[in-house]
Amino acid sequence: MKVYKFGGASVRSAEGVKNLKYIVEDERGGLFIIVSAMGKTTNALEVVVDHFMAGRRAEALAEWTAVEAYHATIIEGLFEGPGDSGAKGAKTPAGVQKLYDEARGILSTATPTENDFEKWYDALVSFGELISTSIISEYLNAVGVRNRWVDMRRAMVTDQKFKYANVDMEASTVKLREAVAGADVDVFVGQGFIGATPSGKTTTLGREGSDYSAAVVASILDADSVAIWKDVIGVLNADPKIFPESTFIPELTYLDAVELAFSGAQIIHPKTIKPLQNKNIPLYVRPFGDKMAPGSVIRGQIAAPIEVPILILKRGQVLLQIRPRDYSFVLEEKVGEIFPIFEQYNVKVNLVQTSAVNMSLSIDKTRRLDELTRALEGHGFFVTRDEGMELLTIRGYTEPYLERYSRVPGIYLAQRTRKILRLMRKEAGGQ
Ligand code: ASP
Ligand code: MG
Numbered sequence: 001m002k003v004y005k006f007g008g009a010s011v012r013s014a015e016g017v018k019n020l021k022y023i024v025e026d027e028r029g030g031l032f033i034i035v036s037a038m039g040k041t042t043n044a045l046e047v048v049v050d051h052f053m054a055g056r057r058a059e060a061l062a063e064w065t066a067v068e069a070y071h072a073t074i075i076e077g078l079f080e081g082p083g084d085s086g087a088k089g090a091k092t093p094a095g096v097q098k099l100y101d102e103a104r105g106i107l108s109t110a111t112p113t114e115n116d117f118e119k120w121y122d123a124l125v126s127f128g129e130l131i132s133t134s135i136i137s138e139y140l141n142a143v144g145v146r147n148r149w150v151d152m153r154r155a156m157v158t159d160q161k162f163k164y165a166n167v168d169m170e171a172s173t174v175k176l177r178e179a180v181a182g183a184d185v186d187v188f189v190g191q192g193f194i195g196a197t198p199s200g201k202t203t204t205l206g207r208e209g210s211d212y213s214a215a216v217v218a219s220i221l222d223a224d225s226v227a228i229w230k231d232v233i234g235v236l237n238a239d240p241k242i243f244p245e246s247t248f249i250p251e252l253t254y255l256d257a258v259e260l261a262f263s264g265a266q267i268i269h270p271k272t273i274k275p276l277q278n279k280n281i282p283l284y285v286r287p288f289g290d291k292m293a294p295g296s297v298i299r300g301q302i303a304a305p306i307e308v309p310i311l312i313l314k315r316g317q318v319l320l321q322i323r324p325r326d327y328s329f330v331l332e333e334k335v336g337e338i339f340p341i342f343e344q345y346n347v348k349v350n351l352v353q354t355s356a357v358n359m360s361l362s363i364d365k366t367r368r369l370d371e372l373t374r375a376l377e378g379h380g381f382f383v384t385r386d387e388g389m390e391l392l393t394i395r396g397y398t399e400p401y402l403e404r405y406s407r408v409p410g411i412y413l414a415q416r417t418r419k420i421l422r423l424m425r426k427e428a429g430g431q
Pocket of ligand 1: 007008036042043192193207208209210
């Protein structure tokens with residue numbers, strides 16, 4: 001068994017879905033395909049959720065209609081319409097229509113409360129993956145790639161941490177193996193990013209979580225390998241849109257990949273590596289536009305260590321500076337109090353630096369920033385914050401890099417170990 005994962009950008013159009021078919025059509029010996037929501041659907045659904053939560057039903061439904069219209073263009077590009085009307089008349093597959101009706105039902109009748117934000121978020125945002133996989137599974141069956149659609153809400157069992165759910169590996173092992181058992185096909189199509197609690201409430205695993213889904217599926221099914229198909233030739237040492245002098249890295253260890261992912265490289269979701277490393281399953285990052293190219297491979301042993309410095313820029317950061325009002329030492333007395341608060345507000349902390357009475361943190365921008373700040377103040381801390389920051393990580397930096405980046409203006413915070421240089425500054429965009 002192999003696992004292939006296709007992201008939203010790859011399946012954003014009918015051509016993309018046809019290319020997916022071209023990639024999977026000659027696979028033999030079992031293939032589990034994990035797919036994200038098409039294009040920018042998840043972002044659009046987040047807007048639906050915002051309207052819905054604020055009681056703006058009409059706006060929520062209008063935005064939802066736009067989501068349906070977007071998928072209609074893809075459906076038209078994939079399926080023949082009846083009679084002479086060609087693709088224009090292509091009918092929405094019944095399974096997809098059912099999902100549309102279900103979502104419309106929620107948007108027109110349910111009355112959400114702010115406390116349940118995360119629950120409603122998951123209930124609605126998960127439609128993106130449900131719709132994309134329904135269309136793709138239907139299409140593949142129509143063009144001769146016989147497959148089974150797997151409802152990951154019945155296969156991926158998670159805890160109750162809505163919007164950032166954790167997978168229960170043991171329970172999921174039982175459920176996922178059941179879901180693939182006795183199939184008369186050897187291709188499966190399932191949703192990335194989503195799961196459900198043991199009582200069946202839909203959950204999501206955190207934005208961009210489809211890579212992680214692929215890793216969990218691979219681990220549970222003891223796959224031979226996982227491939228993440230992306231719009232890149234493989235893993236690069238830097239984002240070419242930001243750093244023009246980027247180069248291709250053919251091989252990485254799991255540890256390299258974890259460090260890369262945690263410091264904000266957009267190649268793979270940080271949680272992806274662990275399940276694969278545990279079972280020593282290699283992870284390929286392959287170019288969606290070139291089925292024949294090998295891409296990069298991430299595995300336990302590699303022939304030679306990476307020689308180029310790796311540059312990662314994480315935008316949308318907030319620099320928080322926290323100081324106890326009573327001037328007690330941050331380190332000794334208060335550190336244990338601070339982190340549970342971040343945990344409570346689901347805030348990702350990307351860097352920490354402490355001094356005697358001060359703690360500086362780089363965190364992802366969150367809609368609950370004000371609440372978080374108040375909570376910290378409630379615990380007796382002074383809080384200052386700078387928004388619109390970016391965090392640059394250079395792993396394996398060399399002298400010229402040190403020279404260049406130590407001198408760039410406007411650095412708010414710098415951290416340096418033997419291998420890693422990290423800088424925080426106002427968003428400038430790389431260079
Ligand atoms: N569709 C989800 C997102 O955009 C999950 C994913 O793409 O991995 O965050
Ligand atoms: Mg996506």
